[in-house]
Amino acid sequence: MDIPYVVQPRPDTGIYNAKAGIWLFLASExxxxxGLFSAYVLLRVGADPGTWPxxxxxxxxxxxxxxxxxxxxxxxxxxxxxxxxxQFGKFKFFHACTLLLALTFLCIKLFEYHDHLTxxxxxxxxxxIADGHxxxxxxxxxxxxxxxxxxxRETDLIxxxxxxxxxxxEIKIPRAQIKDMESYGPWHNDYxxxxxxxxxxxxxxxxxxxIVIGYxxxxxxxxxxxxxxxxxxxxEVSGLFWHFVDLVWIFLFPVLYLT
Amino acid sequence: xxxxxxxxxxxxxxxxxxxLSGHAVDFNSYLRRCVYVFVAVLCSVSLxxxxxxxxxxxxxxxxxxxxxxxxxxxxxxxxxxFLMHLISEKKMxxxxxxxxxxxxxxxxxxxxxxxxxxxxxxxx
Numbered sequence: 001m002d003i004p005y006v007v008q009p010r011p012d013t014g015i016y017n018a019k020a021g022i023w024l025f026l027a028s029e030x031x032x033x034x035g036l037f038s039a040y041v042l043l044r045v046g047a048d049p050g051t052w053p054x055x056x057x058x059x060x061x062x063x064x065x066x067x068x069x070x071x072x073x074x075x076x077x078x079x080x081x082x083x084x085x086x087q088f089g090k091f092k093f094f095h096a097c098t099l100l101l102a103l104t105f106l107c108i109k110l111f112e113y114h115d116h117l118t119x120x121x122x123x124x125x126x127x128x129i130a131d132g133h134x135x136x137x138x139x140x141x142x143x144x145x146x147x148x149x150x151x152x153r154e155t156d157l158i159x160x161x162x163x164x165x166x167x168x169x170e171i172k173i174p175r176a177q178i179k180d181m182e183s184y185g186p187w188h189n190d191y192x193x194x195x196x197x198x199x200x201x202x203x204x205x206x207x208x209x210x211i212v213i214g215y216x217x218x219x220x221x222x223x224x225x226x227x228x229x230x231x232x233x234x235x236e237v238s239g240l241f242w243h244f245v246d247l248v249w250i251f252l253f254p255v256l257y258l259t
Numbered sequence: 260x261x262x263x264x265x266x267x268x269x270x271x272x273x274x275x276x277x278x279l280s281g282h283a284v285d286f287n288s289y290l291r292r293c294v295y296v297f298v299a300v301l302c303s304v305s306l307x308x309x310x311x312x313x314x315x316x317x318x319x320x321x322x323x324x325x326x327x328x329x330x331x332x333x334x335x336x337x338x339x340x341f342l343m344h345l346i347s348e349k350k351m352x353x354x355x356x357x358x359x360x361x362x363x364x365x366x367x368x369x370x371x372x373x374x375x376x377x378x379x380x381x382x383x
Binding site: 013014015019020023024026027030031034035037038039041042045046054059063066067070071073074077078081082084085087090161162240243244246247250251253254255258259 | 285286289290293296297300301304307308310311315320323324327328330331334335338339342343349350351352355356358359362363366367370371373374
């Protein structure tokens with residue numbers, strides 16, 4: 001049995017079924033990310049003055065990722081246009097570009113996660129705090145080695161944008177002086193919990209979109225030989241999802257990196 | 260993405276190889292449009308970065324956040340309008356989006372409203 005309206009538009013909606021389906025799916029995605037953005041607004045507005053972190057993210061990497069996703073949105077669209085004008089070679093090229101850009105985005109994101117998870121805030125018995133990236137943490141040794149700095153109060157670590165000249169150096173801390181030690185993971189504070197949740201969910205969407213695009217570029221392209229219009233519609237639907245993922249990042253970047 | 264204007268209707272039979280060259284102009288005009296959109300996105304990202312580094316003494320965070328989010332909305336309009344073709348879509352899609360915007364806005368509003376609506380004596 002043939003599935004109806006995979007190529008021709010339905011008379012009542014004016015669009016083919018898969019396109020109606022993807023827009024309904026994207027509507028549910030808006031509510032999913034909208035809920036998380038609401039949580040962000042709630043926690044940020046409710047935070048005590050001077051306690052919301054600023055400058056905790058690498059803005060350069062965030063900007064590169066923004067441009068990578070924007071470029072991938074363009075290549076996705078051009079892949080679809082190439083299908084429309086029956087230039088399959090161009091489709092393969094542009095979709096390959098999209099895949100590479102998606103991979104680049106994920107690699108940069110993983111690097112950022114690694115950077116956060118190896119960054120430690122160490123409370124010392126004398127009341128000071130050592131903050132920096134862990135270089136050596138061997139349980140058999142009676143010290144830990146970090147590349148960082150000492151601060152007097154925890155509030156000195158909140159607004160890094162306001163601190164012009166942060167000097168870091170190799171610091172050897174005896175374990176006997178350590179009161180508490182915690183990495184900058186999602187458990188560290190509300191901001192990082194939101195950061196990991198929002199960007200993690202977004203990265204999962206990138207991964208899922210990348211798998212679909214990879215399928216269309218690889219084994220799924222057999223459909224092009226028999227039903228090019230049907231294949232083109234599949235490319236369009238995957239492209240709409242990809243643009244949505246780009247749209248989400250357009251708001252994540254300023255919210256988490258710039259403000 | 261809406262229907263692209265090509266020389267051949269979608270349901271027409273496949274064209275032969277020599278006829279394909281007739282579509283080259285359409286592709287190039289689309290490519291040009293994509294370049295414009297990408298340059299506009301680059302400009303808006305630069306604007307957001309500039310706004311985020313405005314001196315704290317004259318521009319406090321709430322003001323900066325509003326400015327940056329306004330630019331982000333413009334950026335989102337470019338992507339949704341031109342890359343997702345929302346500026347010329349079918350009525351059904353606009354209807355779905357209208358409901359989505361309504362419920363998303365209501366969810367945001369309810370969240371903020373709930374912050375002011377603790378029963379007397381509640382601590383949090």
